[in-house]
Amino acid sequence: MNSAVSARLVNGPFGDPGLYIRLPWQGRAVVCDLGHNDALSMTDMLRLSHVFVSHCHMDHFIGFDRLLRVFLSQHRTLRLFGPPGLLACVAGKLQGYTWNLVDGYGFGLEVTEVGRQTMQRARFEAATGFRPQPLASLPFTGTLVEEAGFCVRTVHLDHRIDCLAFALEEETHLNVDTAILAELGLGPGPWLSELKRVVRAERPDDFRIRAEWRQDGRQHERTFALGELRERLVKHTPGHKIAYVVDTLYSADNAARIAGLAHRADVLFCESPFLHADHEQATRRYHLTARQAGLLGRAAQAKKLVVFHFSPRYSGQAEVLYREARETFKARQGGVDDRAPSAPSAVLNPSPATV
Ligand SMILES: [Zn+2]
Numbered sequence: 001m002n003s004a005v006s007a008r009l010v011n012g013p014f015g016d017p018g019l020y021i022r023l024p025w026q027g028r029a030v031v032c033d034l035g036h037n038d039a040l041s042m043t044d045m046l047r048l049s050h051v052f053v054s055h056c057h058m059d060h061f062i063g064f065d066r067l068l069r070v071f072l073s074q075h076r077t078l079r080l081f082g083p084p085g086l087l088a089c090v091a092g093k094l095q096g097y098t099w100n101l102v103d104g105y106g107f108g109l110e111v112t113e114v115g116r117q118t119m120q121r122a123r124f125e126a127a128t129g130f131r132p133q134p135l136a137s138l139p140f141t142g143t144l145v146e147e148a149g150f151c152v153r154t155v156h157l158d159h160r161i162d163c164l165a166f167a168l169e170e171e172t173h174l175n176v177d178t179a180i181l182a183e184l185g186l187g188p189g190p191w192l193s194e195l196k197r198v199v200r201a202e203r204p205d206d207f208r209i210r211a212e213w214r215q216d217g218r219q220h221e222r223t224f225a226l227g228e229l230r231e232r233l234v235k236h237t238p239g240h241k242i243a244y245v246v247d248t249l250y251s252a253d254n255a256a257r258i259a260g261l262a263h264r265a266d267v268l269f270c271e272s273p274f275l276h277a278d279h280e281q282a283t284r285r286y287h288l289t290a291r292q293a294g295l296l297g298r299a300a301q302a303k304k305l306v307v308f309h310f311s312p313r314y315s316g317q318a319e320v321l322y323r324e325a326r327e328t329f330k331a332r333q334g335g336v337d338d339r340a341p342s343a344p345s346a347v348l349n350p351s352p353a354t355v
């Protein structure tokens with residue numbers, strides 16, 4: 001099973017922000033932010049099941065129209081999450097078009113507006129001209145998606161409006177050691193899936209497991225206490241974690257939230273529009289400097305930091321922004337360890353923005 005997620009920026013560091021994350025074992029993908037997204041192919045777009053919008057400033061939301069156009073003829077539901085105000089922004093976009101010939105279409109958008117206490121939800125269906133249909137609201141717990149294989153969590157950041165940061169975490173992989181299986185005199189069968197399920201559910205050691213398998217044309221069966229098998233037979237491999245942070249003020253509260261969300265992320269994608277020499281301008285604009293991005297990566301103990309969303313004022317000076325972020329981020333490693341991060345680089349798609 002190819003289990004590693006792969007994440008890549010939709011555009012270059014001076015382009016609109018966006019992060020495309022593939023979940024190869026599920027044949028699908030999610031995206032953070034909807035800036036200009038012409039760089040995503042139709043195939044890339046059609047793999048999307050969830051869209052996470054940090055906030056609705058134009059550079060993060062102008063790509064909504066292309067997404068809509070690509071999905072319109074699909075008989076599917078696309079799930080969209082974003083900060084307070086998202087429902088009105090989606091409704092406004094949808095009201096900008098005429099929908100008199102889409103009655104037979106099966107496309108629907110399920111939109112969740114993530115407040116600090118409550119998540120308001122609505123469904124917009126092509127067949128009804130995208131008239132909003134309210135859905136039951138849910139309490140905000142910090143987790144937006146929890147499915148077999150991965151979860152997505154969020155925190156609210158201060159960008160003079162609420163702006164969401166996201167972290168996608170793959171589930172820990174459980175693998176059965178076939179050598180140990182043979183050593184125990186057991187054979188493979190569907191019971192191993194059940195074993196993994198109860199290990200994941202953290203059932204107690206005295207929980208009984210029935211192993212059934214066919215070998216040499218005969219059916220075999222044995223019963224064990226879970227505690228006898230758990231440690232020896234099942235290997236745990238941590239899943240990948242990807243964090244995405246854009247458009248935020250460098251404040252103590254924001255920094256604490258980011259450090260918690262991105263804690264030990266394999267890759268932290270973090271905005272750094274300004275150089276620290278212009279930090280007053282960055283603060284006025286509720287944005288980060290490259291140096292601050294480096295400090296945040298270090299505080300989160302991220303294994304790798306990718307900075308992006310550079311201000312056009314530094315056009316041609318990308319390397320200066322990378323260097324500034326690298327200098328504070330690398331201080332964690334005593335300023336001497338310049339090796340590639342431990343995660344396989346082919347999987348994590350290093351871009352020129354890598355520091
Ligand atoms: Zn913004």
Ligand SMILES: [Zn+2]
Pocket residue numbers: 017057059060246247309
């Ligand atoms: Zn922005």
